[in-house]
Amino acid sequence: MDLVALRPWAGLCLLVAATPLMAAAPPSIEERLARLEARTAAAEARASTAESDARVLRDQLEQLNRQVTGKPRAPAGDNTGLIAANPAPPPAAPATLTAPAASLNDGFSYTAYARSGTIINQAAGAGHGSAYMTPAGSVGGAIGRLGTEVDTYIGLSLSKEMYASNGTRSTFVATIADGVENPNDWTAEDSEFNVRQAYSQLDNLASFQDSTMFRDAKLWAGKRYDRDNFDIHWLDFDVVSVAGTGGGIYDVRLSEDWRINASVISRTFGDLNTDNDKDIRSYIATLNQFFDDGRWQVMLNGIESRQNNDRLKVQDAAGNLTRRNKAGYTPAESGTHAMLAYHQPDFFGREGMFKTAVFYGKGLGAEIKSVGSDGELLDQAEAMRLVAYGQTHLNSDWRIAPALVAEHSKNRYVPGDDYRWVTLNLRLANELAQNFEMVYELSWQAMDLDPQGYSSRQAVSGDFWKFTIAPTFKPEVGDFFTRPELRLFATYMDWSKALDGYSDSDDFGQKGFKSGGVWQLGVQMETWF
Numbered sequence: 001m002d003l004v005a006l007r008p009w010a011g012l013c014l015l016v017a018a019t020p021l022m023a024a025a026p027p028s029i030e031e032r033l034a035r036l037e038a039r040t041a042a043a044e045a046r047a048s049t050a051e052s053d054a055r056v057l058r059d060q061l062e063q064l065n066r067q068v069t070g071k072p073r074a075p076a077g078d079n080t081g082l083i084a085a086n087p088a089p090p091p092a093a094p095a096t097l098t099a100p101a102a103s104l105n106d107g108f109s110y111t112a113y114a115r116s117g118t119i120i121n122q123a124a125g126a127g128h129g130s131a132y133m134t135p136a137g138s139v140g141g142a143i144g145r146l147g148t149e150v151d152t153y154i155g156l157s158l159s160k161e162m163y164a165s166n167g168t169r170s171t172f173v174a175t176i177a178d179g180v181e182n183p184n185d186w187t188a189e190d191s192e193f194n195v196r197q198a199y200s201q202l203d204n205l206a207s208f209q210d211s212t213m214f215r216d217a218k219l220w221a222g223k224r225y226d227r228d229n230f231d232i233h234w235l236d237f238d239v240v241s242v243a244g245t246g247g248g249i250y251d252v253r254l255s256e257d258w259r260i261n262a263s264v265i266s267r268t269f270g271d272l273n274t275d276n277d278k279d280i281r282s283y284i285a286t287l288n289q290f291f292d293d294g295r296w297q298v299m300l301n302g303i304e305s306r307q308n309n310d311r312l313k314v315q316d317a318a319g320n321l322t323r324r325n326k327a328g329y330t331p332a333e334s335g336t337h338a339m340l341a342y343h344q345p346d347f348f349g350r351e352g353m354f355k356t357a358v359f360y361g362k363g364l365g366a367e368i369k370s371v372g373s374d375g376e377l378l379d380q381a382e383a384m385r386l387v388a389y390g391q392t393h394l395n396s397d398w399r400i401a402p403a404l405v406a407e408h409s410k411n412r413y414v415p416g417d418d419y420r421w422v423t424l425n426l427r428l429a430n431e432l433a434q435n436f437e438m439v440y441e442l443s444w445q446a447m448d449l450d451p452q453g454y455s456s457r458q459a460v461s462g463d464f465w466k467f468t469i470a471p472t473f474k475p476e477v478g479d480f481f482t483r484p485e486l487r488l489f490a491t492y493m494d495w496s497k498a499l500d501g502y503s504d505s506d507d508f509g510q511k512g513f514k515s516g517g518v519w520q521l522g523v524q525m526e527t528w529f
Helices: 003-024 029-069 135-139 497-501
Strands: 108-121 152-163 169-180 194-203 218-225 230-232 237-240 243-255 258-268 281-291 296-304 312-315 321-324 334-344 352-363 382-393 398-410 418-433 436-450 460-473 485-495 518-528
Touching (some): 237 352
Antiparallel strands (some): 194 218, 296 334, 382 398, 398 418, 418 436
């Protein structure tokens, strides 16, 4: 028998045989030191052997790589070409091809966002919550999410990157999401499971490397939300969102300080109470321009929906089917939407960031945030919006994140309707320990809404405010965007009595949720990676 194979058994037998002796007479200090020195020498020998084996393996991989690609292997962890803002063309064969049998994990990554929480009201009943719970929320007016979220939501993105032998990179992305307000552990009946993205992208194209204009270009097709959408996280508010199914090109560089994106996508208007709502589509052509290294952004959108003339089957007095929106008026077939934004990489000279944007929309473009998603809008609909927000440190222990959103729209669904609202939101964080901070959020919203009876809504004017305090644990304090966060919270909110009468279908005015002041308590987890 192989003597090497007998070594473990021999050592075990010696150990068993020596046990009684050791129990009877413990070894001396000199004996212990001698044994320790022997074990140290053996460990050093094994480490030397392992290091030698590793050198041999690296040499073998280097030789294999040269045989396959004709080039030396890239240093371990060298992925600078994948994360640079304007990546240089990758080598003819990436590091993932250096082994004869690449792992399925090569080029695979995933990201996720999730939140889950529950709210109890002052009567020990189910709490009310939504960042859009006010009357102004019906036309996009958010109030702040801290202490108002009652749902469980998860979004998971899976990504796989692959390289061709000429260096072209292809990426496939799939995003799945689900959200429910049911707090049970099994909520399949209430599930809103959805595939939000399913698209492929090509970049570092070998055919484009001789062109200064297209060298960094990225081609994509499929279902996705635009790469350059951005949002105010503490409001749960997309500043602008272009999403649907189509195709486009990113990062065409017209000059050193001017690059453009272009895309065409389609989407439907959702549930319009018709038999063919899935066939009633809007088509959105987008031109996104970036100047001064991306600080200035000019977005232009054109929306067409010729199928909007076969929407709601409403009969006129003579019994003829006519095209009408839910209020009985002719909906728009087209629209325009424009945004001018400034992305500041600091907070007016301080650490942090600041963004501001102004919008104008006409016709189907009067839905400012989710472009091309509202088929009820009239041709004469107009909307203007201003957005400004940022975040910074006040000092070593306090952080602040202010936000302002204001909008005026008119002739949206009924000629003469008028919607005006403004939201001020302030989130503060006081860092008290390495893993603990106190988070505060104050929101105020004023509104003057005259829907002219659309969807049985009444004209109202008033304001709303809320204050939330949230003891928060997280891996490390110091940044608003470090997650996960585990929060307890208490929220107090109140609003003008007139707002209770805006609609019978919203939260305001419901039993246990009327003006005069409402307390709600809750717990929540939020994470992303």
